[in-house]
Amino acid sequence: MTTSTAPRTDTRAPVSRHGRRAAPSRTLPKLKTVIIAAAAYLIAFIFLFPYVVMVITALRPQNELQDATYLPSTFAWSNFTNFWTGGLAGNLWVTIQVAAGSTLLVLLVALPAAYYTARHNFRGRTAFLIVVLITQMFQPTAMLVGIYREFYQFGMVDSIWSLILVNGGFNLAFAVWILNAYFSSIPRELEEAAFIDGNGRWGALFRVTLPLAMPGVITALIFTFIAAWNEFVVALTLTTTPEKQPLTVALNSFIGQYEVDWQNLFAGSVIATIPVIILFALIERKVVGGLTAGSIK
């Protein structure tokens, strides 16, 4: 109203009411900012809180686990070394293989499809993109029995290849859409110019177009990697031998036991969780656009 702040849309927070009553002074908008910032920091803390608890629990000595104390008396870093010497390191290796394999598969499959659909108009192009969009809405959970029956028939239960295929297939849509958007945004003329300069079609593609689309490529790769890394339901269904299971399934099987070794479980969870949160932070801004498949402009 009379305050000199930039246009604000805030209505809920009581702060806006304060701001409105205020004369155009210089201090009150500041107070409003302080209150907004405090609320935002508090909410940010709430969102991080479970993961803080996870880290603290992972560092609790075994004998203090059932103590009702907020913090352990000492930090037991040995929980993490126990993780490595215990069987879970093998499950982490499965997770790494599945995540890396799915990422590579998506790269090899999505890149050409996204590039071609962005650059060429051909019969079936629209149909293809719609099919891709539809698969984005499907999740493996809804067709779990079919996936299980299919890979059972292929004799691919307990195989990391089946996990790579399923994770690759269900993350393809995101990659195709985001890469398609990037390729479309790169002017064709740029590629033509490089071609005329004697780079050849492929040279133009690899030296000009692909580097420009790199942010999209990296977003697609990290997104797939995280999704495959976090995947649980398909792995729970398609793996039965404990050593063949990825970390999510192995950690979950801890819970079924009578005495849960929470501190080892959480040492594993920290290893399974913190890297992907950091990775995700790198692509956070671009993910929304890819997930909503161009519906939000």
Add this chain to the structure above:
Amino acid sequence: MHQKSQSRMGRALTPLLWIGPAVILIAVVVIWPVVVMIQSSFQKISRFGIVQGANGLDNYTKLFEEPDFGGVMFRSLIWVVAVVTLTVVLSLALAQLFNQKFPLRNVARWALIAPWAASVLMTAIIFKWMLDPEAGLINMLRVDLGLLDALGGPEADPLGQASTAMPWLVFVAVFVSLPFTTYALLAGLATIPSDIYEAAKMDGAKKWRVYWSITLPLLRPALTVAALINVMNVFNNFPIIWAMTHGQPGYSTATSTIFMYILKGSDIGESAAMSVVNFGMVVVLTGLFLKVSRWNTEVAR
């Protein structure tokens, strides 16, 4: 549009070369399982996966006659409606807050993504641990804040009965759904030109009025898509309930995906029938999504 001189045959086959791998992958991993699933729902299959012949509609009759079927379906509906409604309402508030200018806004926004990036399973396991009736943090807070009797007495196990477990399951589902939804709405807010607000301000419109008649309508496309994606995610959600209650006690906290998974252990045909029912609902929701999403303006450039 592309002026390459190719043979007619080559021109027809070139696209296949580029999109072929994607088509094959989708066919093997997404389409074929649907076929197998529908086929399995009409077969009699032993617990160990041996097909024992056709079963007509028996799998479906058996499923619909399960004493828990009605309850499970009703719970799935409540689950989706409750989680998505709470998520959308809270995300609208969060998006407004995080759209304001304040110092370290990017850091605060960054913290918001943690439940989105982390495995839903891990988050569910942490909450299960925090709800542990003995040493769980939430139990400790209950004691230290003097709320022990108000919140069910010393013996209470929050995940032990449906009446308290369901709200916690919904809470966790909302918690993990908020980051994406908030970010989608923030992206929507960023598309609203600021001169609209300037104009409204000139006209002396009140803030809640501006929000109600300018922000919210302009946010609708983002809101619709985010809500639908949430509906899909929540409907298909498995890890939260599986990690925290396994659908127990009885089937009192099971949704249709949990029910399907439990059935898979005893009768694969019946489980396939449950899957087909679930899948049918997913198809309906996807149709809805295609209708509201503006794919056509995007694709048919």
